[in-house]
Amino acid sequence: MGEKDLDAEARLAAYDAFAAGVRDELAAAVARMDELAAAGKVKTATYRQLFAARITLKEIDARLRERGL
Secondary structure: OOHHHOOHHHHHHHHHHHHHHHHHHHHHHHHHHHHHHHOOOOOOHHHHHHHHHHHHHHHHHHHHHHOOO
16 A cells, blocks of 8 residues: 555554654663663663664654654
């Protein structure tokens, strides 16, 4: 099912669900980073991967917010 197959209401619901998912994933990444930092593990590969993911998710979130989503 492509984008053209959805009506406007369904598309908005899909974008809202996407935005919520991005924000949930961002919160989870930040929480996990906080746990690792508290354990003194800020130089681990996992922490660095989460750091990169956080940057990407924050950028996506900012773009969604700019568009009112």
